[in-house]
Amino acid sequence: MEKSRIRKSMLARLKGLSVEEREVWSVWACQVICQQEAYQRASTIATFLSMPHEVDTSYLIAQAKQDGKQVVVPKVYGKGRMVFVPYDANDLALSTFGVWEPRSDEVIDPSEIDIIHVPGLAWNEAGYRIGYGGGFYDRYLLDYQGMTVSTICDFQRYEFSEEEFDQAVREVVCYETTD
Template identity: 40%
Template sequence: MEKKALIRKEMINLLKSFDSADKSHQSQKIIEKFLSSEQWRTAKVVALYMSQEFEFDLTPLFGQGEKQIVIPKTLPNRHMIFVKYDKNNLERTKFGILEPKSENAIVPDLILVPGLAWNKEGYRIGFGAGYYDRYLAHFSGQTASLCYDFQQKDFNPETHDISVGEIFTYEH
């Protein structure tokens, strides 16, 4: 647990100090790779997330193709659902993240899972609240994550952690 907290802190610092030109270059290459993937091509309902300023920016994916885009809404007891994205129907949460006002849950085909670090087996370190792990424990669709090259770390998952199906990252 302590190692996760250290990795979490290290990654937030690295992300906040990431050179903007390098970030832009890596983001473009990773998104291109993801958009040509089987997961993206076959999914009809895609769950994205509203990224914080330092996180991987998914904004270019919101207007892509004929996909229905859903985003997470947190609920009491650390649960969440996915709701249709409507830029005119968002509110800022206590975490400072934009979420839908609606509670009309939609189950996605593909979830892009946020995080701070991933190991080679696809396990991730998120922000520590467990929303995604709880949701993914009962999710049978596809999962993927987009991450920068420095976000791959070696760590041991905990018993409640759920791995991501595929990680799209920058290859040098």
């Protein structure tokens, strides 16, 4: 199955989750990440600002801030360029992609980020993912040396062949849904 069909199928499945299912998954994801040794040692963590069908990262952001960690979130520019900037809930704007992102241009060097929580739609057994098609994370992760983790629902595991430019996530943690 080609990537566009996998994306469409996963988006439909994610959008079909109830509010309650998404909340349970989101709380679980926060707990799983916060229990990791890489998180506990980290001073700076990166996560994404979730869309309504994704795992809700607001739980992780709140916990990381409470734990005294710097939280950084992605900001996308043209030509596939993505950077991470400090998270400030009062300094966000809706991007042309329909995603909230920071207004700030204060770029945090990748070497300062200890762990990146990576979004996507489907992951294979080797940790390669199908995202939304822009290649932003694959380009960013190409030279990133820190820890990467994704928190997915069981139905997001999907067998597909990665392409040469794809970058694997180091740890994919899977939430078992009830259906």
